[in-house]
Amino acid sequence: MAISFDAIPASLRTPGAYIEFNNELAGATGFMHKVLAFGQKLSTGSQAANQPVRVTNPAQATTLFGRGSMLANMLSAFFKANTETELWVIALDDASSGVKAAGSVQVTSAPTGSGTLELYIGGERVRVGITAGATAEAVATAINAAINAKADLPVTASVSAATVTVTARHKGEAFNGLDIRAGYYGEQMPAGLALTINALSSGSGNPSVTPAIDAMGDEWYNWIINPYTDTANLVALETELDSRWGPMRQIGCRAFTAIAGTHAATGTLAVPAITLTSPVWAPVAALPRLTLRQQSTLPLQVCH
Numbered sequence: 001m002a003i004s005f006d007a008i009p010a011s012l013r014t015p016g017a018y019i020e021f022n023n024e025l026a027g028a029t030g031f032m033h034k035v036l037a038f039g040q041k042l043s044t045g046s047q048a049a050n051q052p053v054r055v056t057n058p059a060q061a062t063t064l065f066g067r068g069s070m071l072a073n074m075l076s077a078f079f080k081a082n083t084e085t086e087l088w089v090i091a092l093d094d095a096s097s098g099v100k101a102a103g104s105v106q107v108t109s110a111p112t113g114s115g116t117l118e119l120y121i122g123g124e125r126v127r128v129g130i131t132a133g134a135t136a137e138a139v140a141t142a143i144n145a146a147i148n149a150k151a152d153l154p155v156t157a158s159v160s161a162a163t164v165t166v167t168a169r170h171k172g173e174a175f176n177g178l179d180i181r182a183g184y185y186g187e188q189m190p191a192g193l194a195l196t197i198n199a200l201s202s203g204s205g206n207p208s209v210t211p212a213i214d215a216m217g218d219e220w221y222n223w224i225i226n227p228y229t230d231t232a233n234l235v236a237l238e239t240e241l242d243s244r245w246g247p248m249r250q251i252g253c254r255a256f257t258a259i260a261g262t263h264a265a266t267g268t269l270a271v272p273a274i275t276l277t278s279p280v281w282a283p284v285a286a287l288p289r290l291t292l293r294q295q296s297t298l299p300l301q302v303c304h
Contacts, residue, residue, distance in 0.1 A: 106195065
């Protein structure tokens, strides 16, 4: 088979070894990115903790990590933004010493008119039918039932008198600040009905990501979805990323995390202040899609 050249003439008769480079196909091959997600599972999930598993759809995530789990909600957000990139997950158990965050919805005034209460928990709508003349206790009971009927929510509810306590399914700090509000899109509450709402708080003890880092081994992941912003976990992740980037491993990757709060509260992490009604682990799961849309042969431009 004859070999054609662009710069070396076919009529060349001078003896020697001649080399020509043709870059026409440079970058024509695709690079298969791999995303890795950390997060918490429930005991109802079938997947063992600290073991990488490939996940290809939200239904599989629910089976592996439990309905209403952090990971099930994270991966639902991921697949809404990205159905193309290979995804692996390392599940974590709750820290045994952790504490679940809790919030409340208190009915402070009974309704005088009928209607629908549009309650939002972590950005997910919970609809509650309200009857005129119902007592505050009856309204609280209805709110409690409506929350518990939404099995995909990351919370459960219990009721005492006119107060509904909303508790995270998982232990840890990651659930602090989980938003609860009524009428987020301006929906009117039934006449006479009044609520006092407190977002989730007092959760403590995120699980350590160190076992998940150990489980990564030397597999090359390009992006990591990390739902935790406590210092210990961020330092552990930063140390691993520095090692992966170094000359002895050369399997560098980047991690994404998110935090919600005021400008002052978020300033120490050098991220912009935003108002989130969804859990912070949901938008962070969609972040890799923003960079993976770019041409895979071009270097990533990182903004701080």
